Amino acid sequence: MKQHMYDVKTVGQWIQNGERLVLAGDEKVLNQLPPGSWIGGTIPYFMTVNGGLFSQEKIYVTQMPDSATDVKVKTYTADTIDQVYLDAPPNGFSIIILPAFSKVHAAFALNSPSFEGFATSPLVGWISGVSLDEVGQAAPKTYAGNGSSRAEQAVVCHIELPPTKAADVQIINIFQQGDGDTITFASDGFSAEEACVNGQPVNFASYIQQNGIDTRLPLVANLHGAMINTSFQQVDLNAKKVDFYAPVFAGIEYRVARPVDNYVNSFQMMVPTDLGKTIYFSCNCILNYLYADLEGKQLLGITGPITFGEVAYQLLNQTMAYVVIEDI
């Protein structure tokens, strides 16, 4: 299976040969590809077998699994993304790419847990982005194989598997809930002014400042042992509000994550050394790349795009999401 970094000419030839591909790369190279059976998203950060890499020339390629019995590509807007689970095949999985900062990104992030059929079919994917130097100047994009990019549409590849195979979406999150305060919010959203800390209402921005909280550590919710992160984007003391990279949800109990000394060591302690050989597709978070300084550092040979958000059924932050195709 083709799964790694290639130049635009090689990828273009595969597309012209009829290969079905999932691609991640900078907009400049994805725009050069011919129409064909591929989906993609913009991002110039990658985890490679040689370590974290910034490249605006190479494309990360994932070939559709040989075992796929059917592949359907669909695009979704903010008004139609609620259909994503209903469109999934009876047995198989779906790969989703959503453009960062778009309405469909926000709609998915805020509402996916309420979508009809939520989590009934494996959904894995990522939020497309741009070079950090270009944030605010260039819009992240997705591609649905016809050569034109989209800044306001999610693209999804629904992949059907035979009855002898099953897809298993999993996450690796080195962060655990810390021992500190329990934090809740009164409403869902990408930002919050007020929070309840151990049941007491506070201005959340002031609370962060007064308690010296390291905002490189995410808020962590524990859903039956699944640690779900929400990362801090900024603490605005003037506006007295806190912005997040994923929504917080009303009623969920969060705690600030326990500090991690060394991301790479912690990752290696959590992950079986041969995991990379079994993964079909994975992605990891740009915040892990930045905060853990992953450029040039490898993670047990596990590869994939480094993204502006990860999807394992719902939007996640500071997490590696991956899918394994198993024999059953």
Added chain:
Amino acid sequence: MQIPGARNPLWKELIRSESEYAFEFLATKIILGRLNLKFRLNNSPEELDRCVYELVAFFEKNSHVPKVQNDLKLIFGEGVRN
């Protein structure tokens, strides 16, 4: 795999209380966490029925997955057979 029907009282118990089963399948953890929250925010009998319906539908759709079968055995015991 035979999934216990929606009238089995253990489904309601799962929705009402935040049990501490060590589930294997990520989606089991996420969907049950969401349904626990949903019921906490609206603990009406109608909402409980809706949550049970959603949970049973999830297990029925994924009952061919080995990890889901293991999760069902954690809840209902070995009486749940392949």
